[in-house]
Amino acid sequence: MDKKMVTLSVDGKTVTVPEGTRILDACKVAGIKVPSLCYLEDVSAHGSCGICVVEIEGFKRLVRSCLHTVQQDMVIHTHTDRVMRARKLNLELLLANHPLLCTTCERNLNCELQSLALQLGVRESRFERTKKSLLPIDSSSSSIIRDPNACILCNRCVEVCAKVQEVHAIEMMGRGLRTTVSTFFDEGLASSVCTNCGQCSLVCPTGAITEKSHESEVFDAIADPNLVVLVQTAPAIRVGLGEAMGLGEGSLVTGKMVSALRTLGFDRVFDTQFSADLTIMEESHELIHRLTSGGTLPMITSCSPGWIKFIETFYPEQLEHLSSCKSPQQMFGSIAKTYYAERAGIDPRKIRVVSIMPCTAKKFEAGRSEIDSAFSYWREQGSFTDDEYFCDVDYVLTTRELARMLQRIGIDFAHLEEGKFDDPLGQSTGSAVLFGATGGVMEAALRTAYETITKTTLDDLEFEQIRIGEGIREATIMIGETPLKVAVANTLANARVLLDQIQEGKSPYAFIEVMACPDGCIGGGGQPIPSTKEIRRKRAMSIYEEDRGMPIRKSHENPSIQELYTSFLVQPLGHLSHQLLHTTYVKRGEYPD
Amino acid sequence: MNDRANEIAAIVSKHRERHGALLSILETVQRTNEHNYLPKQELVMVAKELGVPLSQVYSVVTFYAFFNLKAQGEHVITVCRGTACHTRGSKPLLDKVLHMLGIELDEDGMATTPDYRFTVHTVACFGQCALAPVIAIDGVIHSMVTEEKLTTMIEALSAHKEGA
Ligand code: SF4
Ligand code: SF4
Ligand code: SF4
Ligand code: FES
Ligand code: FES
Numbered sequence: 001m002d003k004k005m006v007t008l009s010v011d012g013k014t015v016t017v018p019e020g021t022r023i024l025d026a027c028k029v030a031g032i033k034v035p036s037l038c039y040l041e042d043v044s045a046h047g048s049c050g051i052c053v054v055e056i057e058g059f060k061r062l063v064r065s066c067l068h069t070v071q072q073d074m075v076i077h078t079h080t081d082r083v084m085r086a087r088k089l090n091l092e093l094l095l096a097n098h099p100l101l102c103t104t105c106e107r108n109l110n111c112e113l114q115s116l117a118l119q120l121g122v123r124e125s126r127f128e129r130t131k132k133s134l135l136p137i138d139s140s141s142s143s144i145i146r147d148p149n150a151c152i153l154c155n156r157c158v159e160v161c162a163k164v165q166e167v168h169a170i171e172m173m174g175r176g177l178r179t180t181v182s183t184f185f186d187e188g189l190a191s192s193v194c195t196n197c198g199q200c201s202l203v204c205p206t207g208a209i210t211e212k213s214h215e216s217e218v219f220d221a222i223a224d225p226n227l228v229v230l231v232q233t234a235p236a237i238r239v240g241l242g243e244a245m246g247l248g249e250g251s252l253v254t255g256k257m258v259s260a261l262r263t264l265g266f267d268r269v270f271d272t273q274f275s276a277d278l279t280i281m282e283e284s285h286e287l288i289h290r291l292t293s294g295g296t297l298p299m300i301t302s303c304s305p306g307w308i309k310f311i312e313t314f315y316p317e318q319l320e321h322l323s324s325c326k327s328p329q330q331m332f333g334s335i336a337k338t339y340y341a342e343r344a345g346i347d348p349r350k351i352r353v354v355s356i357m358p359c360t361a362k363k364f365e366a367g368r369s370e371i372d373s374a375f376s377y378w379r380e381q382g383s384f385t386d387d388e389y390f391c392d393v394d395y396v397l398t399t400r401e402l403a404r405m406l407q408r409i410g411i412d413f414a415h416l417e418e419g420k421f422d423d424p425l426g427q428s429t430g431s432a433v434l435f436g437a438t439g440g441v442m443e444a445a446l447r448t449a450y451e452t453i454t455k456t457t458l459d460d461l462e463f464e465q466i467r468i469g470e471g472i473r474e475a476t477i478m479i480g481e482t483p484l485k486v487a488v489a490n491t492l493a494n495a496r497v498l499l500d501q502i503q504e505g506k507s508p509y510a511f512i513e514v515m516a517c518p519d520g521c522i523g524g525g526g527q528p529i530p531s532t533k534e535i536r537r538k539r540a541m542s543i544y545e546e547d548r549g550m551p552i553r554k555s556h557e558n559p560s561i562q563e564l565y566t567s568f569l570v571q572p573l574g575h576l577s578h579q580l581l582h583t584t585y586v587k588r589g590e591y592p593d
Numbered sequence: 594m595n596d597r598a599n600e601i602a603a604i605v606s607k608h609r610e611r612h613g614a615l616l617s618i619l620e621t622v623q624r625t626n627e628h629n630y631l632p633k634q635e636l637v638m639v640a641k642e643l644g645v646p647l648s649q650v651y652s653v654v655t656f657y658a659f660f661n662l663k664a665q666g667e668h669v670i671t672v673c674r675g676t677a678c679h680t681r682g683s684k685p686l687l688d689k690v691l692h693m694l695g696i697e698l699d700e701d702g703m704a705t706t707p708d709y710r711f712t713v714h715t716v717a718c719f720g721q722c723a724l725a726p727v728i729a730i731d732g733v734i735h736s737m738v739t740e741e742k743l744t745t746m747i748e749a750l751s752a753h754k755e756g757a
Contacts, residue, residue: 168646168647168648168649169648170648171646171648171649171651171652172652173651173652173655173656174655174656175655175656182651183648183651184636184647184648184650184651185633185651192647192648193646193647590641590646590647591637591640591641591647592637
């Protein structure tokens with residue numbers, strides 16, 4: 001059904017837009033981008049900052065264009081003197097309590113507050129600071145740092161956490177001058193239900209929420225001649241990094257990324273896609289095993305650490321549904337420090353594994369104690385003593401951190417030559433690339449499961465129904481004669497829908513993929529800012545393009561993976577696989593005891 | 594603690610379907626708490642029973658001034674620290690009462706005696722500046738308070754309990 005249209009005037013221009021359009025969007029149609037700050041499309045309309053005001057004939061007061069919708073025959077003026085003065089005043093009021101430490105702020109040159117000050121010609125605030133003291137920084141989390149002093153109380157983070165993720169880790173606390181965004185009893189994110197997804201850091205207009213950075217630790221490791229520093233890059237980096245380095249949205253930069261990492265000084269440039277293929281081997285066999293042996297169904301994917309903490313916290317009774325497979329990041333770490341170390345003759349104690357991830361929750365994942373297994377592998381063979389303990393993955397950097405490191409060394413990214421990953425942990429397939437977008441793990445697993453079960457070749461590799469689209473998608477895939485009902489969810493709010501279904505005993509699915517972030521890892525909390533729907537779609541298209549261009553597109557056909565099984569692991573779900581590639585989960589619960 | 598848990602469960606189930614349930618529940622929980630406040634574990638119980646996020650509960654509790662996050666004494670003495678009262682000597686009054694009770698204000702400007710008989714805290718202004726200095730005892734405003742007047746009132750309150 002077509003929506004009713006409304007005609008109005010914006011700065012003397014007549015525009016016709018559907019009923020219910022926000023004034024702000026109607027102005028856009030008229031060619032005016034009304035400045036805004038607290039408003040964020042699809043996420044938050046808090047209406048608190050007053051930057052987006054416009055004048056409407058017949059209205060005494062200025063109107064917040066982000067909150068109100070158009071009416072027939074409205075006459076709007078977007079930049080009268082009164083409007084401009086009000087915007088400036090509102091911004092100055094916000095700046096009065098803002099630290100203005102731009103030069104040392106992580107969001108310098110990519111900050112909405114800063115750009116707005118520039119745009120509105122605000123150089124200083126006429127107002128004095130009204131907040132008495134500085135508030136403590138919350139650095140309790142292994143993924144996210146919150147500096148309430150840089151917060152302008154726009155409410156975006158609260159909304160994204162409550163509505164997109166349905167986690168509710170943070171809220172507006174207190175009132176008046178004492179209002180802050182904080183956690184229960186100000187205990188900090190680490191003791192809260194926070195899943196470390198980092199969506200709040202993506203939507204924050206200022207430097208108030210950032211990832212916990214490991215840039216200097218990685219620079220130090222690279223500089224240490226005694227260490228062999230291996231880097232692995234997640235699929236979504238190659239479609240995100242370019243943006244942060246000044247190239248177009250969603251640009252595919254695999255080769256340049258490899259060259260840049262080599263220039264940065266990593267000893268080997270490997271690919272998380274190698275271990276994504278490995279994950280598919282293990283996970284598709286686990287699925288087949290569950291299907292044929294009466295195991296717990298639906299089986300749910302386990303690659304997204306924000307999702308893992310979510311189910312551990314809110315649905316601890318459903319942990320059996322999770323695949324026991326470690327994520328590709330962690331599989332990489334354990335294989336690098338066992339198989340690769342052995343093969344390359346490198347002392348595993350000297351290896352540092354650095355991951356480049358689109359994800360802030362990966363930092364938390366790398367620190368989970370139950371996830372490490374390389375050390376115990378060596379320990380069982382009698383090598384090393386307990387105090388020589390090392391973890392599987394040493395440092396996790398987000399796409400944004402890598403971009404900053406590259407900027408720091410002054411690399412001319414756009415003109416880098418196309419590099420190639422090192423062997424053997426750099427070889428991967430089209431299936432592995434797909435991990436970067438929602439539905440990709442499912443698609444990759446189906447390619448392999450289909451051929452493993454039917455022992456025939458899958459002709460049409462692309463499963464359109466489960467690719468980027470709605471928050472929840474389902475499909476019935478014919479594996480030979482047997483239908484397999486599957487579902488894909490992205491964002492934790494959507495994951496909830498599928499879990500509630502399981503809880504009620506009504507889940508019709510055999511296999512479910514969940515990614516914590518909007519549209520999957522391409523929309524991860526560590527990706528370049530902004531990360532809008534439109535941008536995410538472009539990143540996804542590059543993922544699909546990369547898959548189509550790969551010479552091998554099915555995980556089980558990756559020769560380096562085949563070699564890994566032949567010479568080391570023996571078989572999927574075998575003894576060594578269990579030791580190195582599978583993990584356990586923690587029953588957390590939402591409320592402390 | 595178990596009895597209290599049952600009590601809280603009962604309070605929650607009594608109010609849960611009503612409009613503004615969380616506010617009424619918190620208000621009742623505070624009123625029925627021995628020291629007229631909302632301890633962390635009781636807030637956790639409320640959140641769990643009602644099935645709402647902890648952050649939301651804390652947001653409500655910190656928004657309304659009448660919720661206490663610290664144990665309150667039987668008698669609450671509120672000393673105004675506004676400009677008018679300050680000029681007319683509210684600081685010596687505050688020091689006096691703290692000294693009498695042998696306590697010191699914490700970072701939030703509040704103090705309670707270890708026996709939970711008295712809580713002293715400050716406010717920014719009562720809006721009764723003409724009557725400065727102003728002190729409220731258990732919600733009753735006393736104007737143009739002098740040190741003698743204050744001493745007498747506090748001694749009366751202390752004696753009352755000991756005699757009872
Ligand atoms: S948040 Fe923005 S305005 Fe504030 S210090 Fe950082 S860059 Fe500057
Ligand atoms: S990281 Fe995710 S779960 Fe944690 S506070 Fe931010 S949005 Fe909420
Ligand atoms: S932390 Fe950032 S997103 Fe959250 S309210 Fe403050 S400024 Fe807004
Ligand atoms: S953007 Fe409209 S009020 Fe903040
Ligand atoms: S200053 Fe004390 S009542 Fe106003």
